[in-house]
């Protein structure tokens with residue numbers, strides 16, 4: 001599966017994942033030191049999904065994101081400094097401080113926005129795909145959502161239409177086993193993919209901790225979509241390392257510490273990729289260490305920028321209500 | 324009855340627990356209501372006492388489990404449906420407004436829908452535009468619904484018990500910023516009738532009608548006003564539907580000035596309805612136009628510097644009252 005993925009691209013994907021990891025660690029620190037208003041839902045552990053998916057996209061392809069959206073945003077090409085600025089409610093943020101963690105949008109990189117309504121972007125992504133088709137632009141749209149979002153009826157309405165009309169949309173289900181504090185086996189009957197298959201939608205399941213696997217599968221789905229062969233549903237099996245949000249510290253009542261430790265020790269997407277590249281003698285530990293150092297420096301600079309940046313002028317509160 | 328302080332959240336939980344003990348038809352349904360006890364921990368401990376058959380975790384399917392609530396209510400149960408954030412009313416409005424609210428009337432009184440939708444409201448939690456709205460005006464618009472919007476732990480318990488015993492659908496709004504607010508709550512079984520306003524502070528010079536979180540704001544403003552010799556009366560309608568029009572009108576007749584303060588958007592809001600009730604009923608007694616203060620007419624912004632100016636504050640109410648009183 002990895003033969004046609006060259007080293008440069010692999011290292012780029014490593015860098016993107018490392019950047020997301022470092023970003024999220026810093027967000028957690030900001031929360032703990034009370035420097036960030038509100039809460040955030042961390043993406044740590046799930047990096048290979050966003051990076052593998054976005055690596056298969058062009059800059060002008062669309063994504064829609066979720067409450068756990070920092071990884072999607074970075075993977076699609078957003079910059080660390082302006083993301084931190086948004087998380088801190090600063091003028092320099094992607095949404096001038098109006099959106100915050102759960103609403104970052106960056107149309108320049110094709111990101112139509114994160115969404116705080118679970119499943120809320122399923123219509124938007126499908127509509128963007130329909131628009132791409134109408135405009136014959138060749139773009140595809142990717143809809144990221146969690147396992148829990150399959151509970152939303154909206155999915156079944158838009159998936160039906162996407163299949164009927166062969167829309168270039170790829171539904172990426174990030175199955176991290178839990179929706180908030182509940183395991184998916186308590187909330188979802190049957191197989192996830194069977195729901196998409198009911199509409200005749202092409203489905204795939206991948207190991208969401210293996211960025212090569214996500215990327216290679218996604219490439220196929222994107223090509224299908226661009227050829228006009230219609231929507232696809234990609235289930236990525238993954239895990240979030242932290243709580244549902246940064247404040248969800250005591251988790252033992254809904255998931256075992258051993259389970260968390262096992263994923264971190266044995267299923268870590270950064271370790272899996274680095275180990276593979278080193279084992280194949282394509283690179284060595286010093287290259288990996290240098291990337292880690294670079295992204296850490298980028299994150300430090302970015303957060304310092306955001307902490308220093310000014311808040312918006314209060315008069316801006318009335319701006320942007322209407323276009 | 325002995326003096327005992329509970330938080331707002333504990334008062335709600337106690338009301339639910341007492342009603343569930345009293346009436347086996349009452350059950351709770353919603354997302355993460357069981358072991359998690361909701362993200363706000365309002366329901367902690369209930370699943371341990373009542374079990375998973377009566378404290379039911381659902382998928383993230385608000386329209387679905389709301390509809391299930393309506394059907395169960397029509398056929399002999401008394402569901403309490405948990406809608407985590409008031410903003411999610413956007414998802415369930417058909418079930419509430421077209422189904423629950425209308426069944427009794429459409430069936431010529433043959434069917435009824437005895438159920439409670441519990442949900443939240445309130446900004447300044449840095450939760451941004453889709454988790455901060457106060458949308459009680461939406462449901463207060465719909466005939467067939469009742470809408471409770473308590474401001475104290477005492478009222479929360481009494482109104483919740485009334486809501487559960489009511490034979491019509493009730494939408495019950497809890498301000499998430501108030502969950503930790505403490506107050507005296509009797510441990511005995513009491514109810515508070517709907518449509519009866521409560522005078523939270525008596526006064527003679529100006530009437531401050533306030534709901535939910537804005538009651539604390541109005542009381543704070545009344546303290547500030549007292550320092551400049553203005554005696555403010557603070558009235559909490561407690562339910563917007565039914566609305567206790569006579570208490571509001573009588574107070575305005577007495578003081579001849581009124582401000583209505585509510586955390587919903589100001590435009591077309593609860594404040595508009597209440598202000599018009601007062602303007603109409605107390606017209607010949609008023610010395611000033613009835614003023615309205617609601618949330619700013621913008622989606623709730625994330626940045627704290629912006630969010631903080633969207634909700635009326637003590638100081639803003641104080642200034643407005645001062646002006647109305649010509650001080």
Ligand SMILES: Cc1ncc(C[n+]2csc(CCOP(=O)(O)OP(=O)(O)O)c2C)c(N)n1
Nearest residue numbers: 068116117118146147148149178179180383
């Ligand atoms: C319509 C709606 N219902 C409930 C919530 C509260 N909520 C936020 S995230 C979440 C769980 C989502 O689970 P999943 O889709 O699996 O995403 P994950 O958090 O696991 O990434 C819930 C219930 C919400 N934001 N929107």
Ligand SMILES: [Mg+2]
Nearest residue numbers: 146147178179
């Ligand atoms: Mg999940």
